[in-house]
Amino acid sequence: MSAPKVIITRPAHQAQNLQVLLETAGRSVAVFPLFEIAPIAHNPVLDQALLNLASYAMxxxxxxxxxxxxxxxxxxxxxxxxxxxxAVVGAASRQALYKHGVDDQSVRIFSPSNTERTDSETLLPELDLPALKSKKVFIVRADSGRDFLADSLRQAQVEVQAITAYRRVTPQFDATKQQELQIYLNAGCDWVITSSAVLSTLLNWCAQLDQADAVAKMQQQHLFVPHFRIAERASELGFKHVRLTASGDEKLLLALQSPL
Known part of the structure; x- marks a missing residue:
């Protein structure tokens, strides 16, 4: 019996690396974006911070x-x-930096040492807070998200500037996507979910299908998630088969190649 198709729910341009890894390993893959990234074109606050980048400690x-x-x-x-x-939260952000020519050879990069849990809580202990006291830190973020790190740095008397650089946008659930989702549901697939926000989108889309058991079928699919918060949210929403992996495409590949 062949392995289930793997559905990658990232934006298409961010799915390529994992898609290649999986297809090289012999898995069938479909890219089914549940969100898109929209950079904020007119962003004078960000542009000013970029001009003054050397004034920031981090x-x-x-x-x-x-x-x-x-x-x-x-x-x-x-x-x-x-x-x-x-400072970055996970392996995927490190890979993004490398793509742009930035690595540990040229600059100090802080990230969680615990690869099994990568988030703001595990990043914070890696930072030298006394050395950052009274210095400026620039956080590049989305238009939504948690404020734990910014609040914690401010409590340590660090001057924090958090600037929105992009927005997450939900794609239109058109007829093509409806047909694709119905096919994946009825086939039974392995789903790569890298953002907790898309879980609600996925269930909402299923509820719009002309199929009475669509939501229940979705909740029975196998999810592979690289963060415990996504796993917690999936459980809250009724998903029954959720596998927590470590951060990074290679760890996702390893989990998808291992028996459930």
């Missing part, structure tokens, strides 16, 4: 999307100032 990227939204505003020959440290 820049924090909350996601790979934050990394991409930042670098799209820079010239192709721009180089990161080596005196400005970087």
């Amino acid at each position: 820049v924090v990227f909350v996601s790979p999307n934050a990394v991409d939204a930042f670098f799209m505003r820079q010239a192709s020959d721009w180089r990161w100032p080596t005196e400005v440290a970087i």
